[in-house]
Ligand code: HEC
Ligand code: HEC
């Protein structure tokens with residue numbers, strides 16, 4: 001064999017051994033246990049804390065049935081309770097744990113409702129400079145049935 005070919009082959013073999021060695025150091029043990037991913041990630045994900053309970057759990061018997069029935073008939077039914085009230089699974093499991101108060105600022109409603117050229121024209125939008133006299137939106141609109149208090 002030509003000597004320069006030998007050198008290339010030796011270099012390739014060294015690179016291959018280095019690759020296998022480094023790979024064995026950095027690939028987690030449980031990789032490939034179930035498939036092309038880290039097997040332990042299944043346990044990690046199972047142990048993640050549940051934050052959101054879902055709107056229907058707010059509307060159960062002895063809970064916020066009235067608010068729920070108003071909301072579910074309003075155009076805000078696309079906006080789940082926990083979008084405004086924050087993750088409330090702990091509150092559902094233990095009513096003594098209160099969720100964070102809902103953000104009542106104009107800017108918060110404005111995340112969805114301030115006029116933006118990119119929004120579909122038929123989406124309800126307002127100009128914050130002229131609409132609502134700089135009062136809290138909930139002063140006039142019921143957030144659970146925005147049309148109207
Ligand atoms: C668009 C945002 C938004 C959504 C969606 C929303 N809320 Fe509210 N909620 C508010 C705000 C803001 C207040 C404070 C209202 C005020 O100051 O008049 C409030 C107040 C409340 C209160 C305390 C005051 C009261 O009227 O008794 C409860 C309980 C409540 N919401 C439950 C719910 C439930 C249950 C849902 C889903 C069915 C829901 N909310 C959906 C924004 C929202
Ligand atoms: C996460 C986005 C989001 C937030 C935050 C939000 N809204 Fe809405 N709002 C919507 C959607 C979606 C609709 C329904 C639009 C449709 O049906 O085309 C809507 C509809 C409305 C309407 C029109 C209702 C009607 O019957 O015509 C008003 C008024 C309104 N929202 C006020 C508010 C107020 C006040 C707040 C703050 C307390 C708020 N929104 C927060 C998404 C949002």
Ligand code: HEC
Nearest residue numbers: 106109110113124125126131132133135136137139140141
């Ligand atoms: C002083 C009372 C008042 C306040 C405060 C107020 N609104 Fe309104 N809003 C109204 C009235 C009245 C209408 C219906 C007439 C109109 O379109 O101007 C309305 C209409 C709307 C509509 C429907 C527009 C459409 O074209 O369908 C949206 C969305 C809305 N408001 C969002 C908000 C948001 C977001 C805030 C807070 C930043 C807010 N409003 C504050 C009184 C108020």
